[in-house]
Amino acid sequence: MSAIPQTADTLIHPGWIVPVVPRGAVLEGYSIALTGGRISALLPSDQARAIDAHRVLELPGHALMPGLVNAHGHAAMALLRGYADDQPLMPWLEDHIWPAEAAHVSAEFVRDGVELAIAEMIRSGTTTFSDMYFFPDTCAETAERLGMRCQITFPILDFPTAWARDADEYISKGLALRDAVKHSDLVTVGFGPHAPYTVSEPNLVKVATLAAELDTPIQIHLHETRGEVLLAVEQNGERPLDTLNRLGLLGPRTQCVHMTDLGEQDISLLALSGAHVVHCPQSNMKLASGACPVAKLLDQGVNVALGTDSAASNNDLNLFGELQAAALLAKLAAEDATALPAADALAMATINGARALGLDDQIGSLEVGKQADIIAIDLTQPETQPHYHPLSLLAYACNGSQVSHCWIAGELLLEERRLTRIDLPALSARAAHWRHRIDPKKK
Amino acid sequence: MSAIPQTADTLIHPGWIVPVVPRGAVLEGYSIALTGGRISALLPSDQARAIDAHRVLELPGHALMPGLVNAHGHAAMALLRGYADDQPLMPWLEDHIWPAEAAHVSAEFVRDGVELAIAEMIRSGTTTFSDMYFFPDTCAETAERLGMRCQITFPILDFPTAWARDADEYISKGLALRDAVKHSDLVTVGFGPHAPYTVSEPNLVKVATLAAELDTPIQIHLHETRGEVLLAVEQNGERPLDTLNRLGLLGPRTQCVHMTDLGEQDISLLALSGAHVVHCPQSNMKLASGACPVAKLLDQGVNVALGTDSAASNNDLNLFGELQAAALLAKLAAEDATALPAADALAMATINGARALGLDDQIGSLEVGKQADIIAIDLTQPETQPHYHPLSLLAYACNGSQVSHCWIAGELLLEERRLTRIDLPALSARAAHWRHRIDPKKK
Numbered sequence: 001m002s003a004i005p006q007t008a009d010t011l012i013h014p015g016w017i018v019p020v021v022p023r024g025a026v027l028e029g030y031s032i033a034l035t036g037g038r039i040s041a042l043l044p045s046d047q048a049r050a051i052d053a054h055r056v057l058e059l060p061g062h063a064l065m066p067g068l069v070n071a072h073g074h075a076a077m078a079l080l081r082g083y084a085d086d087q088p089l090m091p092w093l094e095d096h097i098w099p100a101e102a103a104h105v106s107a108e109f110v111r112d113g114v115e116l117a118i119a120e121m122i123r124s125g126t127t128t129f130s131d132m133y134f135f136p137d138t139c140a141e142t143a144e145r146l147g148m149r150c151q152i153t154f155p156i157l158d159f160p161t162a163w164a165r166d167a168d169e170y171i172s173k174g175l176a177l178r179d180a181v182k183h184s185d186l187v188t189v190g191f192g193p194h195a196p197y198t199v200s201e202p203n204l205v206k207v208a209t210l211a212a213e214l215d216t217p218i219q220i221h222l223h224e225t226r227g228e229v230l231l232a233v234e235q236n237g238e239r240p241l242d243t244l245n246r247l248g249l250l251g252p253r254t255q256c257v258h259m260t261d262l263g264e265q266d267i268s269l270l271a272l273s274g275a276h277v278v279h280c281p282q283s284n285m286k287l288a289s290g291a292c293p294v295a296k297l298l299d300q301g302v303n304v305a306l307g308t309d310s311a312a313s314n315n316d317l318n319l320f321g322e323l324q325a326a327a328l329l330a331k332l333a334a335e336d337a338t339a340l341p342a343a344d345a346l347a348m349a350t351i352n353g354a355r356a357l358g359l360d361d362q363i364g365s366l367e368v369g370k371q372a373d374i375i376a377i378d379l380t381q382p383e384t385q386p387h388y389h390p391l392s393l394l395a396y397a398c399n400g401s402q403v404s405h406c407w408i409a410g411e412l413l414l415e416e417r418r419l420t421r422i423d424l425p426a427l428s429a430r431a432a433h434w435r436h437r438i439d440p441k442k443k
Numbered sequence: 444m445s446a447i448p449q450t451a452d453t454l455i456h457p458g459w460i461v462p463v464v465p466r467g468a469v470l471e472g473y474s475i476a477l478t479g480g481r482i483s484a485l486l487p488s489d490q491a492r493a494i495d496a497h498r499v500l501e502l503p504g505h506a507l508m509p510g511l512v513n514a515h516g517h518a519a520m521a522l523l524r525g526y527a528d529d530q531p532l533m534p535w536l537e538d539h540i541w542p543a544e545a546a547h548v549s550a551e552f553v554r555d556g557v558e559l560a561i562a563e564m565i566r567s568g569t570t571t572f573s574d575m576y577f578f579p580d581t582c583a584e585t586a587e588r589l590g591m592r593c594q595i596t597f598p599i600l601d602f603p604t605a606w607a608r609d610a611d612e613y614i615s616k617g618l619a620l621r622d623a624v625k626h627s628d629l630v631t632v633g634f635g636p637h638a639p640y641t642v643s644e645p646n647l648v649k650v651a652t653l654a655a656e657l658d659t660p661i662q663i664h665l666h667e668t669r670g671e672v673l674l675a676v677e678q679n680g681e682r683p684l685d686t687l688n689r690l691g692l693l694g695p696r697t698q699c700v701h702m703t704d705l706g707e708q709d710i711s712l713l714a715l716s717g718a719h720v721v722h723c724p725q726s727n728m729k730l731a732s733g734a735c736p737v738a739k740l741l742d743q744g745v746n747v748a749l750g751t752d753s754a755a756s757n758n759d760l761n762l763f764g765e766l767q768a769a770a771l772l773a774k775l776a777a778e779d780a781t782a783l784p785a786a787d788a789l790a791m792a793t794i795n796g797a798r799a800l801g802l803d804d805q806i807g808s809l810e811v812g813k814q815a816d817i818i819a820i821d822l823t824q825p826e827t828q829p830h831y832h833p834l835s836l837l838a839y840a841c842n843g844s845q846v847s848h849c850w851i852a853g854e855l856l857l858e859e860r861r862l863t864r865i866d867l868p869a870l871s872a873r874a875a876h877w878r879h880r881i882d883p884k885k886k
Contacts (some may be wrong), residue, residue, distance in 0.1 A: 001551060029838060034873060049641065078825075078828075080828075081829065081831075081835075081836075081840060082829075082831045082832050082835035082836055082839065082840065083831050085784070085785060085832070085835045085839060086780060086781050086784040086785065087780055087781065088779070088780040088781070089780070092780070108749060109493040112826030117826055117827060119825040120826045123824075123826070124826070126635055160704040168476065171834065280773060283771065284775070285771035285774055285775040286770075286771050286839070287772060287774075287780050288774040288775055288777070288778050288779055288780040288782070290775070299814075311840075313793070314839070314841070315828050315835065315836075315839035315840045316839070316840050317693070317826070318842065321764070321842060324764075325768070325771070327729075328725060328728035328729050328768070331728055331729060331730075331731040332727070332728040332731055332733070332734060334731070334733050336531070336731055337529060337530055337531040337532070337535070337729065337730050338529050338530065338531070339731070341528070341529035342528060342529065355737065380866065380871060381561045381566075381867075382521075382563040382566065382870070383567070383759050383760070383761065383872075385524070385526065385559060385871060385874040385875075385878075386522060386525075386748065386874045386875060386877060386878035387525075387526045387878060388526050388873070388878060389525050389528070392524075392525035392528045393524075393525055393758075396525065396729070396757070396758035396759070397525065397754075397758045397759050398844040399759070399761065399843065399844060400701040400842065400844075401842060401843075409736060419551055424824075424825065427825070428823060428825075429675060431828040431829045432828075432829060432830070434829060435828075435829035435830060435831060437493075439831055
C-alpha cells in the first residue's frame, strides 16, 4: 500500500475502474491520481478527495481503463481506406495497394496518413500503436508532435521502395531512426522485416543478429494465409515459423503477426520460444485469410496481442471493434462460448499488447507508477445499459464511440470527444487532397 | 420519370444518396423530398431546389440510405444485456436467461425494455425491427408511441409463461393483437412459434393452417446449432427443416432464423420453398452456435436478411456492426474475400430484410412512393475518410455512431443524434431500476 500523495496534476473520480491487472477486477468508489505523466495513486474516492489536485474530473457513469494497445498496423494507409475492397490478399496487394503506394507514398503521405490514423485511434481509445511502414521517421515525428505513443518497427524488404533501395539501406536508415529517438518518452523502435517471403534468409539473419545485439523488438507478418505456408513448404521444405526458428529470429522479442495457419507443433514452438502473436481478426476475415486459433494459443501460455492491421484491410482502426471481433471469432473457432471471455479480450487489447511490445512495465494496466495512458468510457448511453457487469459492457457492447476522454503520459488528448491537439477540418482537407490525387477519375 | 412536385414537407440535400435499389448505386448531387410520410421525389439537387419545402436540411458530407431492418430480435431483453455472458446456448438459457425471465418478465418489463431497445436502434440507424417476445401487445403499443416501425411475431410455446398458458392461448392472444393493430401504419403482426423443439407438431400445423388462411408471416428459430439438428434427427428421424416442410410451414411467408447448420439439400429446399433466412452472425458467434453459409444461400437465390438477436446474446442492437460482421464472417466461412461485397451487405440490412418481412413494397430502399424511412450518416469524421467509395465506408468503416438523423414514415426521430421522442435520463433511471430488481446482490 503506497502512501496517499498530497497533491496531483489530475484527479479523476469515475463510476468504475477496470485496472486490467489483476485480471477481471472492477473497482467501484475508487479514484485515480496522475502526476508527472504517471499514475501516482489509485485509491478509495473518500481518501482521494483529500488530495489537492490541479484539475479534478467527476466522471460518474464512466469506466476508466488503460488505453488500448494496437499491436499491428500501417497507420499511413488510413489514406487508402476503402480504396479497394472485397479482394483476396494477393490480388488486393498486387493490383491495387502496391501500385497506389508506388505512385503516391512519400513523407507527406505518411505525415497526413498517420495524423488521420492517430485521430481515429485516440477517438476510439487507442493510446499506443505499433507501426510498420515506409518513412518511419515521419511516423515517429508525427506521433511525437501529436503526443501519441508508438512502437515503430521500420520496414525491411529485399526490393526498393520510395524509402530505401535494399535491405542494408532499410536497416541503416531504421537504426539511424532508433538512435534519433532513443531519448523519446513516446516512441520506441524495432525491426520490421516484412515477411519470410519478401526478405531473404541472409537478411533475416542480419536482423536476428542485430536485434539480439541491441535487445530490440522484431515484428514480422507470418502465416497470414494457408497459401503462404503451403508455398513456403513447397519452396523451402519447411513452414515459415520453422524457418524463423532455424534463423534465430524466434524469441521473446519477436512479434508474429496474423498466424492464422497453425498446427499443434507450431503452437508448442511458439510457447517454447516466448514469441508473441499479434492477432488481427477483422483483417484476416475481410481478406478471407483464416482464423488464428487464439484459445489454443492462450491455453499453451502464448501471449496474444491484438492489432487492426491497416485501415485499407479492416476498414477501421477501432480496437473496441477488434477486441469484440476477437472474442466472437475465438468462440466460433473453438466451438466454445466460454473461449476468450470478456476479461481476457480486454487484457488482449491492453496488457497483452504492452507485453508483446516489451512495454508492460510502463503501460497496459492501471497501476501506480505506470504511465498515465488512460481512457474514460461513457456507459450512460442506451447501448451500455443496464450496468450488470462493466467488463461485459466494455467487451461486448461498446463500439469505441463511447470513449469520452483519453490521456497519454498524463496529457489529455481527448476531452468530451474533442481532440485537443488535432485540427480536424484541416486534416479532412488534406485527406480529401490525397483522395483526389490517388483516384483523380472520380469527381 | 415522375413529375417534380411543387411542395414537400421535408427536402434533404445530402452529399450522397445510396438508394440500395438499384443494387450498388450511389447518387451524387441528388436530393430527396418527403411528403405525407412518403418519399415524394428523388432528383438532381439543382431541380430539387425549386421545390417549396416546409423544412430544408443541408447535409453535405452525409450519405442518405434507407433505414436498416433488424429482422430478428427480442427487444425487451435489452434489460438483460450483459446479465450473463461467455456461456453456451443451452446453459445460458436454462441457468440464466429463463430463470431471470420467469421471475421478472411483465408488461412493465417489456415496456421499458422495448423503449431502451428502440432508443439504441434508432441511434444506430434501424427504422424497422422484428420482435418475438412475451407481452407483444405492450411491444406494439411502445413502438406506436415512439414512432418506430415493427413486425411482431407473437410467441407460441407448448408451456406456460407469464403471458399465456398454452399454445391455444398464445395463438388467440396473438390473433387478438393482430386484429387490434390492423389499421396501424407502423405495426404488422405474424406468428412466432419459438422453435421445432418447443412447439409440438399439432401446434405447428395449427400455425401453418392459420398463417396460410390469414396470409400472415411466420418467424421461427431454426437450425441454430448443430446439436439442435442432431437431436431432432435422433428423436424424429429428420432434420428440423424437413419437419417444417412436411408440416406445411415452409413457404414465402416463412422467416427461418439462424440456420447455421445447413447442407446442400437444406439450401435447395429453402430456395425451392421461397422461405427467407434471417442471419444473426454476432449472436451465433458469441454463443458459438456456428456460421450460416450466407454466400451459398445467396448463390442459390435464397433471400437472406439480417438480425441482431437480443442484446443479451449480442450484446448490442447495432445493425451496422451486424452487417459488418456478416460481411467479414461470410468471407471467412466461404474462404473467399469476394463473398458478400459491400453492396450486398448493405442490401442484406435493408431491402432483404424488408422482403423477408413482406414489406418490400413499403420500405427497404429509397424509391419514390415508399415510406420515408431514411437515415443520414455523417461521413466527415476521421474514421470515414477519405471518400473513395461511400458503399465501402458504410459497410466497412461505419459503426453506427455516425448516424446523425433518422426518419420513420417521414417523422424525424433522431436529429443530430438527439432522440426527439425519448427522454433518455428517465429511460436510464428505469433501466437502473430493473437492474437492481433483477440482480439485487450487487450494489
